[in-house]
Amino acid sequence: MRAMVYRGPYRVRVEDKPRPRIEHPNDAIVRVRRAAICGSDLHLFHGMMPDTRVGHTFGHEFVGVVDEVGPSVRHLAVGDRVMVPFNIFCGTCFFCARGLWSNCHNVNANATAVGGIYGYSHTTGGYDGGQAEYVRVPFADVGPMVVPDWLDEEDALLMTDALSTGYFGAQLADIHEGDTVAVLGAGPVGLYAARSAWFMGAGRVVVVDHLAERLEMARTFAHAEVLDYDEVDDVVMAMKRLTDHLGFDRVIDAVGAEADGNMTQHLTSARLKLQGGSPTALNWAIDGVRKGGTVSVMGAYGPIFSAVKFGDAVNKGLTLRMNQAPVKRQWPRLLEHIGNGFLKPNDIVTHRFGLEEIADAYHVFSAKLDGCIKPVIVVDDD
Template structure:
């Protein structure tokens, strides 16, 4: 089959690789019909996520048709399914309390040492996202093996096309969980750093949840315009001092909750961020966390901090004192996708949520390398890339 494979920093290629096979009874094989390039994939592309090997098949946002099932699968051939980017067994302690992205059983034992050493506990399995998360082949391919297929995949109705439901695999639940973690109250003012796909879905979700005001922060004009079209007020951080603007907009008290949808490669010309850029380029395991630092200083005392943006290493000069002295609540984590999929599918069907507005480009899988390059280099106009197989 054809699949997008990693060959080094800024070097991804569509190669011919072995077809996936049923390995365990609960496996299923999916013929991918649509897959997407995620902002998190750019962390792999930029070489700042450890444990990615040459030849690894990338991609964790995908959906398609069931073509083969193991005897323990609950899926049936011919069904259309969206597959969560998290791999969850459904029976461990964490899965039993719907903390699916913390599954204890989906990351093979021989792959757990690196993440356990770094984080204190091993990570769960994720599709196409390094050997720290299991080394599973991803969905930017013609076919993919789905472990524990009786737990994660959601069967979707035929009257909804791929573009409407594809993002149930990751970024829509991620934006929704980000807003949920902000614990939104009806009179709240929420600030969202980053108007990429997750940030835009977090903005949309926060407004659906009843936030009085949502303020979007970015520097790309088109992305800010998309945020404005959803109902957000906007700040261009290249034109305004963000903290001063937020204090003025919130009557001097600070915003009630902040959402960092930027993550480990944030932009900025502050001295500490430029130092972090150098450390990151040298492979020293440091995240560029300037957006998160800014959010911690801008949120009001007693406020809430939600972090859907991906961080993988260490942050230098982190303002821990602000977290403690201001009495902030911090919630983060990989998204517990299966917890949200059915409810969000209903909101797509009834028109509460639109999932297609941010798609800027649809490309054949064979042009995936071009999609990565442009998604990286032209982030204002390339807001979301969907890859089509066949």
């Protein structure tokens, strides 16, 4: 098959690779139709995620058609159109039994925190991802879901991570009716979190970023106010001014350790605006939320060694909530919102590339060229 492969930092290409095979009776092989590049894929692309091995195939957002099933699979059949959550989970362990599917205990021998994730290095289990013609899907009776006939394929694709994660971020923020909500970062997850905040009763939503195209998408798609941090001297003070100097009731960090940071920032917590190696966005959230407020962390963080203002969080009486999204848990409510016409997920898609163009797609997305907000990879358009 043809698949994207990692050849080192900033080096990806499409190569021939062995087609995956059934390795366990509960596996399925899915022929990929659409995949996406996620902002967190850039951590891998830039060489900032430990144990990203040469030859690994990225891609944790994908939809496709079941091509083969193992002998124990009961809920899927060859030919089913499926969407696959980015989490790989067994469905039966201590954590899965409590709905913590992103923390499954049986799918990742390399970590004690996160479970398995498709295409996200050997720190999350070493599973190849969906930026390829075919992908092996473990626990096929547990994770994938047959796509409803009425659901657009790209909308289903975006439910496999970005939309579900943004919605989960708004859930974790514990929004009450009339609350003021700030979202740091206007990438896809931040945009979806801002839009979801309205579903949960927010009275005011403000999105913080600096890229003009993202701020415009925050206005038009998320119906939010915007704060361009390049236009203010002190972001936290600007956030306070917007809230009568109290701070926001809820702040959602949808930035995390952005992939364009460096080791100096990791070690020194250098205060560069929304640059990746320091927890700048998280500290803005802690400083910009009101006393007794809630900070929801959706940004992707790896092994960061710099200083988070935890003492300030304690002294302000903050609630900090965070996790990788248990994607499939969000789907019933999201399907209601989409089916009722309240949300069209693929409205944020700005670029589409063929699989053979994936090196260009990574370059355009990483360098934020041509107003790229969300790129989709068209693998099979038959």
